[in-house]
Amino acid sequence: LIVSYHRKKKKISTFIYIPSTFIWRVLVCFYRVKMASSFARVLSSKRKVGILSLVGAGSLTVGFFLNKEQRVNAGAHVRRIYPPSAEYPDLRKHNNCMASHLTPAVYAKLCDKTTPNGYTLDLAIQTGVDNPGHPFIKTVGMVAGDEESYEVFADIFNPVIKERHNGYDPCNMKHPTDLDSSKIRGGQFDEKYVLSSRVRTGRSIRGLSLPPACTRAERREVERVVIDALAGLKGDLTGKYYSLTLMTEQEQQQLIDDHFLFDKPVSPLLTCAGMARDWPDARGIWHNNEKTFLVWVNEEDHTRVISMEKGGNMRRVFERFCKGLQEVERLIQEKGWEFMWNERLGYILTCPSNLGTGLRAGVHVTLPRLSKDPRFPKILDNLRLQKRGTGGVDTAAVGNTFDISNLDRLGQSEVQLVQTVIDGVNYLIECEKKLERGQDIKIPAPISQFK
Amino acid sequence: MLQRIINDSRTRQEFPDLSQHNNHMAKVLTLEMYANLRDKQTPSGFTVDDVIQTGVDNPGHPFIMTVGCVAGDEETYEVFKDLLDPVIEDRHGGYKPTDKHKTDLNPDNLQGGDDLDPNYVLSSRVRTGRSIRGFCLPPHCSRGERRAIEGLSVEALGALDGDLKGKYYALKDMTEEEQQQLIDDHFLFDKPVSPLLLASGMARDWPDARGIWHNDNKTFLVWVNEEDHLRVISMQKGGNMKEVFNRFCTGLTKIEELFKEKGHEFMWNEHLGYVLTCPSNLGTGMRGGVHVKLPNLSKHEKFGEILKRLRLQKRGTGGVDTAAVGGVFDISNADRLGFSEVELVQMVVDGVKLLVEMEKHLEAGQSIDDLMPEQK
Numbered sequence: 001l002i003v004s005y006h007r008k009k010k011k012i013s014t015f016i017y018i019p020s021t022f023i024w025r026v027l028v029c030f031y032r033v034k035m036a037s038s039f040a041r042v043l044s045s046k047r048k049v050g051i052l053s054l055v056g057a058g059s060l061t062v063g064f065f066l067n068k069e070q071r072v073n074a075g076a077h078v079r080r081i082y083p084p085s086a087e088y089p090d091l092r093k094h095n096n097c098m099a100s101h102l103t104p105a106v107y108a109k110l111c112d113k114t115t116p117n118g119y120t121l122d123l124a125i126q127t128g129v130d131n132p133g134h135p136f137i138k139t140v141g142m143v144a145g146d147e148e149s150y151e152v153f154a155d156i157f158n159p160v161i162k163e164r165h166n167g168y169d170p171c172n173m174k175h176p177t178d179l180d181s182s183k184i185r186g187g188q189f190d191e192k193y194v195l196s197s198r199v200r201t202g203r204s205i206r207g208l209s210l211p212p213a214c215t216r217a218e219r220r221e222v223e224r225v226v227i228d229a230l231a232g233l234k235g236d237l238t239g240k241y242y243s244l245t246l247m248t249e250q251e252q253q254q255l256i257d258d259h260f261l262f263d264k265p266v267s268p269l270l271t272c273a274g275m276a277r278d279w280p281d282a283r284g285i286w287h288n289n290e291k292t293f294l295v296w297v298n299e300e301d302h303t304r305v306i307s308m309e310k311g312g313n314m315r316r317v318f319e320r321f322c323k324g325l326q327e328v329e330r331l332i333q334e335k336g337w338e339f340m341w342n343e344r345l346g347y348i349l350t351c352p353s354n355l356g357t358g359l360r361a362g363v364h365v366t367l368p369r370l371s372k373d374p375r376f377p378k379i380l381d382n383l384r385l386q387k388r389g390t391g392g393v394d395t396a397a398v399g400n401t402f403d404i405s406n407l408d409r410l411g412q413s414e415v416q417l418v419q420t421v422i423d424g425v426n427y428l429i430e431c432e433k434k435l436e437r438g439q440d441i442k443i444p445a446p447i448s449q450f451k
Numbered sequence: 452m453l454q455r456i457i458n459d460s461r462t463r464q465e466f467p468d469l470s471q472h473n474n475h476m477a478k479v480l481t482l483e484m485y486a487n488l489r490d491k492q493t494p495s496g497f498t499v500d501d502v503i504q505t506g507v508d509n510p511g512h513p514f515i516m517t518v519g520c521v522a523g524d525e526e527t528y529e530v531f532k533d534l535l536d537p538v539i540e541d542r543h544g545g546y547k548p549t550d551k552h553k554t555d556l557n558p559d560n561l562q563g564g565d566d567l568d569p570n571y572v573l574s575s576r577v578r579t580g581r582s583i584r585g586f587c588l589p590p591h592c593s594r595g596e597r598r599a600i601e602g603l604s605v606e607a608l609g610a611l612d613g614d615l616k617g618k619y620y621a622l623k624d625m626t627e628e629e630q631q632q633l634i635d636d637h638f639l640f641d642k643p644v645s646p647l648l649l650a651s652g653m654a655r656d657w658p659d660a661r662g663i664w665h666n667d668n669k670t671f672l673v674w675v676n677e678e679d680h681l682r683v684i685s686m687q688k689g690g691n692m693k694e695v696f697n698r699f700c701t702g703l704t705k706i707e708e709l710f711k712e713k714g715h716e717f718m719w720n721e722h723l724g725y726v727l728t729c730p731s732n733l734g735t736g737m738r739g740g741v742h743v744k745l746p747n748l749s750k751h752e753k754f755g756e757i758l759k760r761l762r763l764q765k766r767g768t769g770g771v772d773t774a775a776v777g778g779v780f781d782i783s784n785a786d787r788l789g790f791s792e793v794e795l796v797q798m799v800v801d802g803v804k805l806l807v808e809m810e811k812h813l814e815a816g817q818s819i820d821d822l823m824p825e826q827k
Contacts, residue, residue: 082595129656217464278507281468
């Protein structure tokens with residue numbers, strides 16, 4: 001079977017030729033507003049015309065090109081017997097960003113809309129309705145089921161994004177992306193204090209639904225596309241994929257010992273959003289042989305990319321991070337895929353809190369004296385840094401060792417955020433040294449947020 | 452032909468990996484069946500993927516066979532009968548798609564049951580569920596529907612009088628004192644934690660439109676919007692199962708009348724009886740049982756066989772999947788579908804009477820061989 005296609009604005013025509021005595025011509029038209037197949041949207045987003053040759057009826061891509069099914073989640077349209085006021089959730093006890101901004105008017109405006117994939121507002125907010133939140137920690141309270149969610153439900157996503165990202169306004173600001181690690185100044189920390197360095201982010205494959213909404217076939221396609229690309233990495237990035245369904249006992253133990261293995265989500269924030277469906281189908285972990293570059297497949301996002309090593313060489317960690325990401329992007333582009341990205345929101349991920357860079361760059365650093373100083377929180381604040389325990393988010397610090405990372409995700413580039421961490425951690429180490437010598441420290445002036 | 456090749460490929464990509472699974476759905480679902488059912492949906496939009504999600508997410512246990520599928524509405528059992536009929540047949544002891552189910556809620560038809568020895572039988576209880584026709588079931592209902600179900604139910608229950616007169620406690624409006632009292636009475640149900648229920652979406656929007664109603668005497672209890680639209684429970688201390696069943700039937704019949712007055716009815720048909728969320732609760736949806744002291748009999752090697760022949764089931768006093776404490780067991784009917792309510796309670800009454808007699812024999816050091824029952 002050979003499939004050739006060309007793209008028109010909002011229309012896709014697909015021709016199928018069978019090398020036999022007769023030629024079939026099949027014309028399928030999709031309109032982006034209707035329930036277009038996710039793979040059709042892949043075609044429409046490509047920038048060049050090409051010919052794909054697909055061999056065998058087993059090819060998934062062929063199946064999706066001809067996808068005419070209208071069945072996807074038609075429920076939302078079919079079943080509106082109650083007015084929006086009867087469906088509006090009771091958010092009086094809730095404390096999350098969604099609850100703060102979802103007024104009955106906004107709900108009424110958006111509750112009948114769906115993305116081309118059939119994702120609805122009710123699905124997006126389910127996790128926030130089911131998890132009222134914590135009086136001290138404000139969770140986001142909503143997720144995206146696909147790239148279009150951020151457009152179709154912009155009236156609720158925009159204010160949520162603005163609140164979560166400290167004032168970044170998606171309506172009139174642009175997000176800079178910069179993965180040129182050569183721009184980094186410094187980045188080699190004093191290893192008397194810094195025990196390890198790590199940078200993580202996520203990437204989504206354009207044209208496939210996100211973990212809350214993807215079907216089993218889409219999830220398996222994400223896995224296939226990603227491990228195909230990762231298999232093309234060379235040099236110090238050469239590595240291996242461990243599928244959660246197929247891994248042996250020994251492999252599992254090794255991954256646990258390396259602190260690489262992720263488990264089925266138990267947090268209700270994630271399970272209520274539907275991200276754990278069909279576990280462990282199409283989930284897995286890839287890492288390079290040197291165990292310094294790690295990719296999670298189909299956990300909370302299509303991919304989570306982590307670069308890390310012991311010690312204080314953040315510069316090298318970030319270099320590997322950028323190189324790995326750019327290589328993976330090149331490899332998926334060779335096959336006709338790309339990452340979800342736009343200049344308003346940067347890289348698109350499942351949770352609005354991870355938009356923009358989706359980047360958390362941090363260190364495990366020992367600060368016995370500084371951490372006891374009452375000015376510590378304010379210093380971190382002004383440096384736009386965040387502290388966590390060494391177990392990650394919501395854990396306590398152990399023995400004066402803290403996880404210090406960037407506060408922001410959206411509105412600054414990767415280079416800017418990593419530089420912020422480098423400069424900030426250096427400042428913290430200077431403070432610690434001063435306190436060691438009996439000298440006084442100063443709270444730094446607050447650095448500006450959007451550069 | 453081409454479309455078929457492509458459909459095959461797509462279906463294969465969507466078909467769940469059930470190789471590690473041990474539940475009724477996984478035993479029955481083939482690729483071909485899945486392919487046929489993929490294009491269907493109920494009028495409210497429930498799909499086969501929705502039906503099986505809980506079974507895909509919960510592979511099961513090598514010794515316990517869970518059902519692995521749920522209904523989102525009454526039509527699920529019709530639209531997806533290719534899958535659900537064999538599941539029902541497997542789960543309900545060979546019940547065929549052509550079989551008819553008898554409903555009998557006339558308590559006068561029960562013989563005896565008022566004289567179970569209270570020295571052994573500590574408490575008696577009968578429970579079932581009911582669904583309101585025209586509304587989607589807990590895995591699929593919207594907030595508006597769930598609230599409407601609550602409203603209708605509270606209205607109907609509010610009209611009960613006599614010894615059935617009672618009060619509704621909405622989960623989200625309950626005071627601390629009310630909550631503590633309901634916990635002390637062992638009435639309060641909490642947000643489901645079982646992954647079997649969570650994976651099917653039954654806990655969405657908790658605790659919106661959920662609540663507990665009970666009569667002033669605390670002998671008749673209704674749960675609203677937990678695992679089913681309504682769960683109805685009649686219970687009291689001691690061994691007067693007849694009185695418990697009497698109240699059960701009277702209460703249910705009255706509630707049904709009150710619903711009919713408002714133009715609503717329960718989901719019921721003559722093949723599946725009362726329609727509930729989980730296929731395991733079809734038919735009568737009824738579990739009638741007692742807490743009974745059987746310290747000697749429970750250690751007897753033939754205990755399991757006796758229960759099997761009597762068509763009874765044992766559980767710990769905490770309910771399903773709990774251990775017995777102090778030799779006290781929860782003994783109830785094993786069947787739900789294919790027998791009427793009266794028949795099932797009769798089996799419990801007769802069976803428990805025999806078990807108590809056996810216990811007394813063993814206490815006195817006598818053998819129970821000549822008391823062994825036939826297979827019912």
